Amino acid sequence: MIIFLQATVEGLSLAAIYSLVAIGFVLIYKAMEVLSFAQPALAVVGAGIISSLAIDRGIPFWLALFLGVILTGILGLLIERTFLRPMVGEPVFSVAVLTIGIDILLRTVLDSWIGINPKYMGDPFPSYGNFGAVKLGGVNIKYLELAALVTAILLIILLTIFFRKSKYGIAMRATSYDQEAAMAQGINVGRIFGLVWMIAGILAAFAGFFITGGFNTLSQFSFISALRALPAVVIGGLDSIPGAVVGSIIIGLTQGYVAYYQLSFESLIGFSFGNGFSVVAPYLIMFVILIFKPDGLFGTEEVERV
């Protein structure tokens, strides 16, 4: 039972991280109908900025975190402005490939900065911060996992309020449904795209921090964790934010359970899936779900007048 709870907690915290990246994917997809492959790169770049500010420059952790998140948001804005704005009206495929290019560009620059030694993130509380953990009824919960969970929930609530109530939130939704009609209302669609990328960048930076915080560290392979948000959005449906969250939870829990139960299951059936199967398992789940729901669990559902 304790193992189950342990796996669930770790799975949920992974889910929280994935959902931050996944929501970024979905926001960009809804606005531009492009799957941006640069999202995982933005996540690790965000982590890189935080690490370089907090550790290399010695800026206080909270300030470094804040600056890192904001700067990544601005980076997202700049990417939209410089690379994607001229591509408006071009085939979706070209734009998607362009985002792969951006992904490679960002990671190449980041990798050359990371070098061989993994980078640490800052830590607000030396004794019980990112490296610490708490024991709750036998379950070992890292503070970092707890923080990821809380942050993700808070951000999702904030985003929901933003989309329901604020002027630009509603404008973003309108743009995703009917771009031309949105333009006719006087909505500056270019500005909306910029805003979408900025929000996606901010979410990615948070995810990046939680992926690389504590003992995890930022290495040249950290982005693979962020990339696992991709099966999450595919499962949930590319154009649904609740879908992105549900997909992330499925992926996160799968990964958590597989990591804890793989060995006992393998000895039971006498067959080994091999090392690191927990990393592959999410993609298998994705295949299975896509067989039954090709548009994802929450993919496009249109309101039509009867």
Added chain:
Amino acid sequence: MLAIENLEVVYQDVILVLRGVSLEIKKGEIVALLGSNGAGKTTVIRSITGLLDVQNGDITKGSISVDGEDITNLDPSKIVEKGIAQVLEGRRIFSELTVIENLRLGGHTNSNDIKDNIDKVLDLFPILKERSKGKAGYLSGGEQQMLAIGRALMSDPSYLLLDEPSLGLAPKLVDEVAELIQEINSQGVTVLLVEQNANMALNISDHGYIMETGNVVMDNKSNMLLNDEDVREFYLGLNAEGTKRKSFKDVKHYKRKKRWLS
């Protein structure tokens, strides 16, 4: 005054859609723009509101000005700020959003007066008030048209461009829309009405333009147009008494006539 001078528009770099169209929409008037399918009516509206880009169209000649200020090729959001609002053909409401959210979007450029304007619009369209919290996609066709017009009014426009507001509506609702247009006009909003329903449009407008294949072929006071023989025959479907229906090509005396300024 909203003035279009010698406008030439090309789609996809090759398709010449407007061949030197000139229009004048005087303040306070309702101006009707009539013509058959493909005459270029919608293109005229799109070039005013800057939505040509979306359809891969370009203004190659001519100019558009509002109250003496040039607005040719301006950004759509800037044009809305200048007080020109457009009701797109086929309503194009945001069906997944609520009625109120649709209205708020219409006031995107005018966010200071959103509350007052929503009240104003709901007073004008009481049907919308009952359903203001519901999804706009569940409204009936007539209600959607009201919402589309109400949404355009949210920006406090001085010029309202309506693209076929009677499209797909029952005759009774068409009358209702016509009355509404007159009421909106009486509140000081200048209206450009693009219509297929020539009878309705000419009856409520002060001035009418008739377009064919990218040219303005006739323009006159609406009541004059209503009595014009050709207009009666081809746009209102009324023959002079006792005559047989004539062939299209025999009567269109103005068909090949070039008018650079009218």
